[in-house]
Amino acid sequence: MSIEVIFGQQLRKIREERKLSQEELAFRSKLDRTYISLLERGKRRPTLNTIFALTAQLDIAPSELVRMVEKNLDI
Amino acid sequence: MSIEVIFGQQLRKIREERKLSQEELAFRSKLDRTYISLLERGKRRPTLNTIFALTAQLDIAPSELVRMVEKNLDI
Incomplete structure (x- = not known):
């Protein structure tokens, strides 16, 4: 899976956890x-x-979101 | 200072620490x-x-470089 696909999944996950709509x-x-x-x-x-x-x-550090992408990329 | 300027400074710092040229x-x-x-x-x-x-x-995690930018942005 590509970096941008994994990033998108993590972004959606956090947004939904925060109960925010895309709008x-x-x-x-x-x-x-x-x-x-x-x-x-x-x-x-x-x-x-x-x-x-x-x-x-989203009340999360940028580096934390990037770390979530890394973990899912097996880095 | 903007995010991209701070990112550039940190990128150069790590590159030079690793004794790598831009080339x-x-x-x-x-x-x-x-x-x-x-x-x-x-x-x-x-x-x-x-x-x-x-x-x-550069033998550094992406999230670590982002964290260095955060620290210099006072986040």
Whole structure:
């Protein structure tokens, strides 16, 4: 599985744990809802800036989200 | 300071600690040398995939490099 697919899965997991809709996360992180949907489906590669913008609204450190991707990539 | 500028500083710091030239890191990570130079000067925003490609050659976990950026951003 690719890095962006695993990232998307982890992003969705955290968003749902926080009981946020894509619309709510988009509004809070000043990103477009369709972009969040594309990220969650692994169709876009997030920049570090996007990761910081999203995680700031999800109450998780950017490095923690990246670590979750690593764990699922067996790194 | 912006995320990409801090990222660039940390990337250069690790690369130099590992005594690698930009050329050598570019060759190993299959990226273009000028792109690495742009990243180190904060002129480009790295994707998560680029971070994984670079850190694989720098013997540091992607999340660790992101954590270094966080620390310097006071997150």
